[in-house]
Amino acid sequence: MYNPQVKKALNICGLIIFSVLLGACASSKKLEKTMAAALDLETFKNHFTGIMIYDPISRDTLYRLNSDKYFTPASNTKIFTLYTSLVLLPKQVPALKYCYVKDTLFVEGTGDPSLLHPYFKDSTVTRFLKGYKNISLNQNNFADSRFGPGWAWEDYDGYYSPERSALPLYGNVVTISFSDTLNASPDFFKENIILVNNARQREPDTNTFYFDPTRKDTLEIPFKADTILVKKLLEAALGTKISSVQKMPCEKKMILPGILTDSINKRMMQESDNFLAEQLLLLASSTLSDTLNTEIAIAHMLENHLKDLKQPPRWVDGSGLSRYNLFSPESMVYVLNAMYREVPKERLLNLFAEGGVSGTVADWYPGNPNSYIYAKTGTLGNNHNISGYLITKSGKTLIFSFMNNHFTIPSSEIKKQMQLVFEWIRDHN
Numbered sequence: 001m002y003n004p005q006v007k008k009a010l011n012i013c014g015l016i017i018f019s020v021l022l023g024a025c026a027s028s029k030k031l032e033k034t035m036a037a038a039l040d041l042e043t044f045k046n047h048f049t050g051i052m053i054y055d056p057i058s059r060d061t062l063y064r065l066n067s068d069k070y071f072t073p074a075s076n077t078k079i080f081t082l083y084t085s086l087v088l089l090p091k092q093v094p095a096l097k098y099c100y101v102k103d104t105l106f107v108e109g110t111g112d113p114s115l116l117h118p119y120f121k122d123s124t125v126t127r128f129l130k131g132y133k134n135i136s137l138n139q140n141n142f143a144d145s146r147f148g149p150g151w152a153w154e155d156y157d158g159y160y161s162p163e164r165s166a167l168p169l170y171g172n173v174v175t176i177s178f179s180d181t182l183n184a185s186p187d188f189f190k191e192n193i194i195l196v197n198n199a200r201q202r203e204p205d206t207n208t209f210y211f212d213p214t215r216k217d218t219l220e221i222p223f224k225a226d227t228i229l230v231k232k233l234l235e236a237a238l239g240t241k242i243s244s245v246q247k248m249p250c251e252k253k254m255i256l257p258g259i260l261t262d263s264i265n266k267r268m269m270q271e272s273d274n275f276l277a278e279q280l281l282l283l284a285s286s287t288l289s290d291t292l293n294t295e296i297a298i299a300h301m302l303e304n305h306l307k308d309l310k311q312p313p314r315w316v317d318g319s320g321l322s323r324y325n326l327f328s329p330e331s332m333v334y335v336l337n338a339m340y341r342e343v344p345k346e347r348l349l350n351l352f353a354e355g356g357v358s359g360t361v362a363d364w365y366p367g368n369p370n371s372y373i374y375a376k377t378g379t380l381g382n383n384h385n386i387s388g389y390l391i392t393k394s395g396k397t398l399i400f401s402f403m404n405n406h407f408t409i410p411s412s413e414i415k416k417q418m419q420l421v422f423e424w425i426r427d428h429n
Contacts, residue, residue: 031053031062031063031425031428031429032063034421034424034428035051035063035065035421038417038420038421038424039065041417043409043413043414043416043417044404046407046408047382047405047406047407047408048066048069048071048404048405049065049066049402049403049404049405050065050066050067050069050071050328050329050401050402050403051063051064051065051066051067051329051400051401051402051403052064052065052067052329052330052332052333052400052401053390053399053400053425054333054337054398054399054400055396055398055399056337056340056341056398056399057396057397062429064329064330066329067328067329067330067333067401068310068311068328068330069328069329070311070313070314070326070327070328071326071328071329071383071385071403072323072325072326072380072383072405073320073325073326073327073332073385073403074320074378074379074380074383074384074385075272075274075319075320075376075377075378075379076320076327076332076376076377076378076385076386076387076401076403077277077315077317077318077319077320077325077327077378078268078269078272078277078318078319078320078376078378079332079335079336079376079387080301080306080313080315080327080335081268081277081281081318081319082265082268082339082351082376083301083305083335083338083339084280084281084284084297084298084301084318085261085264085265085280085284086265086339086343087301087305088284088287088297088300088301089261089280089283089284089287090257090261091260091261091262092257092258092259092260092261093110093112093114093257093258093259093261093264093283094110094112094255094256094258094283094286094287095110095112095114095122095124095125095255095256095257095259096108096109096110096112096125096128096255096256096258097109097110097248097253097254097255097256097286098253098254098255098256099248099249099250099252099253099254101250103133103134104134104135104136105129105132105134105135105136106136106138106245106248106249106250107129107135107136107137108137108138108139108141108167108248108253109139109165109166109167109168109292110166110282110283110286110292111164111165111166111168111279111280111281111282111283111285111292112125112168112258112279112283113168113171113264113275113276113279113283114258114259114263114264115168115169115170115258116169116170116171116186116237117168117171118171118175118185118220119171119267120259120263120264122258122259124256124257124258124259125256125258126237126238129234129238130238130240134243135238135240135242135243136242136243136244136245137167137230137234137243137244137245138244138245138246138247138248139166139167139227139230139231139244140246140247141166141248141290141291141292142165142166142282142292143291143292143293144164144282144292144293144295145164146163146164146165147164148164148278148294148316148318148319148321148322149316149317149322149324150316150317150321150322150323150324150325151321151322155321156202156204156222157200157201157221157222158222159173159219159220159221159222160274160275160321161222161274161275161321162222162274162275163222163223163224164278164279164282164294165225165230166282166292167230167234168225168275168279169186169233169234169237170185170186170233171220171275172222172223172225172275173222173223173275174186174189174193174209174220174221174223175219175220176193176209176211176218176219176220177215177217177219178195178211178213178215182195182211182213186233186236186237188232188233188236189207189209189223192207192208193209193210193211194209194210194211195211195212196210196211197210197212197214198210198212201219201221202221202223202224206224207223207224207229209221231244262347262351264276264280265280265351266350266351268280269351269352269353269359269376270351270352270353270359271359272359272360272376272377274318274319274320274321275319277317277318277319277320278294278317278318278319279318281294281297281298281317282294282297284297284300285297288300294316294317294318298315298316302315305338306334306335308334309331309334310328310330310331310334311327311328311330311331313325313326313327313328313331314327315327320378320380323380329387329401329402329403330401332387332401332403333387333399333400333401336387336388336401337399340389340397340399348389349374349389352374352375352376352388352389353374353375353376353377354371354373354374355367355371355372355373355374355375356371356373357371360376360377361375361377361386364415364419365419365422368423370391371391372390372391372392372422372426373388373389373390373422374388374389374391375387375388375389375400376388379411382405382406382407382408383404383405383406383407384404384407384411384414384415385401385402385403385404385405386401386402386418387400387401387402387403388400390422390426391426392425392426392427392429393426393427393429394429396429398429400422400425402418402421
């Protein structure tokens with residue numbers, strides 16, 4: 001029978017035992033013994049754990065456990081997406097491809113997610129297009145599915161699961177709030193919103209939305225995008241009519257530079273934004289082909305920049321929403337090390353969530369007094385992982401991946417023990 005008092009007592013005892021073990025191991029400064037003691041606790045006994053801790057300067061592996069085994073990475077997948085972005089995308093994202101024939105501007109999307117996005121509110125494309133009278137839009141360069149392989153079907157109306165597309169507008173979500181009156185962005189959808197408390201926030205196959213007017217917060221609900229809707233939304237944003245074409249009439253296309261790529265990278269990594277991650281892979285594919293497809297970017301990275309991975313991953317999306325993804329801790333460390341070698345340290349760490357300060361680790365791994373964890377978390381039901389960089393008190397930068405799959409206890413219990421491990425590594429290396 002479940003007894004919360006007993007469970008609480010066991011957790012307290014576990015923490016006390018763990019602290020004693022850490023103290024004993026600290027005197028000898030043996031990381032191997034410390035990790036063995038930590039992972040012998042009840043917290044880690046009934047699920048699958050993989051760890052790798054690596055010193056990129058000495059090129060020594062300080063500790064490993066199941067580091068060559070495959071794990072469900074969840075949003076740790078975004079580390080691979082980040083590397084893809086850093087390798088393939090220029091300083092400014094390719095916002096649009098275009099050419100001018102006779103008196104008409106022909107355009108097609110690149111997958112850039114920032115256009116009129118609720119956070120970025122970028123208007124680079126609309127400002128550019130307003131300078132032309134005759135505009136024709138090609139939407140046939142998108143050759144991918146709206147949702148990634150293995151995504152949960154019931155997530156269709158969740159803010160974290162917008163559809164993928166060639167020319168996203170407003171982050172492919174409608175933003176809704178109610179304060180005396182109904183507020184919606186884009187305003188185009190206002191008549192499609194029904195003010196009622198409903199089990200779902202949108203109908204599965206139509207853009208009919210439900211919003212509880214007693215709510216005090218703002219909701220972002222993905223809309224169902226198609227070529228007709230995208231054209232109408234773009235026309236509304238431009239205040240003019242545009243035409244559609246089946247293909248671009250020119251082989252050589254110009255590229256319109258957009259916002260800084262790192263601004264998208266940073267928000268994707270710190271807020272674990274699934275939509276931005278998916279669109280970054282589409283953007284990367286736009287630099288390799290006229291066809292926008294996630295698989296193009298993934299295949300290119302695995303065949304060229306990641307061909308030396310000892311455990312080639314099963315990598316199917318940019319965000320990690322799919323449970324089809326499989327990565328090893330060693331592969332995570334490989335990519336983190338590649339970025340550490342290729343990207344200036346200040347720029348690189350600025351892209352990651354900072355322990356105790358920002359993003360998904362704002363409430364965990366606080367500094368004492370300085371920040372020491374810069375990392376990406378990855379969480380799905382019964383899975384929690386974290387991979388990134390750890391700054392020790394002696395000034396070393398260590399690279400780590402700590403992956404936990406198939407536990408049944410609250411993820412907060414896993415995080416508590418992980419934090420103790422990271423603090424010991426910080427203080428004794």
